[in-house]
Amino acid sequence: MEENMKKRLELLKKQHKQREYEKRVAFEKERLISEHIDFTKYYRFAGQDETDRINTVLYELPVRYNRPDFSKLLIEHKSQSINDLLQYENEDIWICCLCGSMELINLFSFGKMSSFIHDFENWYGISDYLFLLFNNFIDFIYIDDSGEIVKSKIAINE
Numbered sequence: 001m002e003e004n005m006k007k008r009l010e011l012l013k014k015q016h017k018q019r020e021y022e023k024r025v026a027f028e029k030e031r032l033i034s035e036h037i038d039f040t041k042y043y044r045f046a047g048q049d050e051t052d053r054i055n056t057v058l059y060e061l062p063v064r065y066n067r068p069d070f071s072k073l074l075i076e077h078k079s080q081s082i083n084d085l086l087q088y089e090n091e092d093i094w095i096c097c098l099c100g101s102m103e104l105i106n107l108f109s110f111g112k113m114s115s116f117i118h119d120f121e122n123w124y125g126i127s128d129y130l131f132l133l134f135n136n137f138i139d140f141i142y143i144d145d146s147g148e149i150v151k152s153k154i155a156i157n158e
Contacts, residue, residue: 021103024101024103025103025106025107027103028101028103028104028107029045029107032104032107032109032126035122035125035126036119036122039109042111042112042115042119043095043109043110043111043115044109044110044111045107045108045109045110046094046107046108046109046110050094050108050110051106051108053137054094054096054108054133054137057133057137057140057154058096058131060154061073061154066098067098067129067142067144068131068142068150068152070150070152073152073153073154074152074153075150075151075152076151076152076153077150077151078148078149078150078151079148079149079150079151080147080148080149081149082117082120082147082149083117084149085113085116085117085141085149086114086117088113088134088141089112089113089114089117090112090113090114091112091113091134091135092110092111092112092113092134092135093110093111093112093113093116093132093133093134093135093141094108094109094110094132094133094134094135095108095109095110095111095116095123095130095131095132096108096130096131096132096133097126097127097129097130097131098127098129098130098131099127099128099129100126100127104126104127113132116132124143124147128144128145129142129143129144129145130142130143131143137154138153138154139151139152139153139154140152140153140154
């Protein structure tokens with residue numbers, strides 16, 4: 001009987017922890033939506049399958065000091081201006097925040113690059129490190145806290 005009580009208590013703890021996590025995720029979603037006037041018009045959140053694909057890319061990315069390790073990645077272009085991204089304005093991207101609460105980091109927003117460029121100051125205010133993953137799940141743009149913009153691919157140098 002005591003063993004059943006312990007198992008039941010563990011189950012209740014897990015359920016409580018999951019509900020708390022879901023509340024914090026809902027709070028982060030609401031915060032993102034409220035900080036962008038037209039969020040629901042231009043963006044949406046990733047579903048579970050999309051989240052799994054994005055997380056696979058993020059986990060396979062070579063990282064050093066919590067940032068992409070560009071010594072192991074192909075750098076296509078470096079820039080200091082968000083306006084350089086206008087050449088990709090019609091591309092679909094996944095916006096990944098690389099700093100902030102764990103709930104924010106695990107939320108991925110989808111939209112057009114043109115919308116992101118227009119809302120750049122809002123996104124940059126939410127997270128100092130942004131990872132923009134193109135819809136092909138290979139090309140990406142990394143924006144760091146100093147505003148440096150690097151376009152690269154998820155291809156490791158051999």
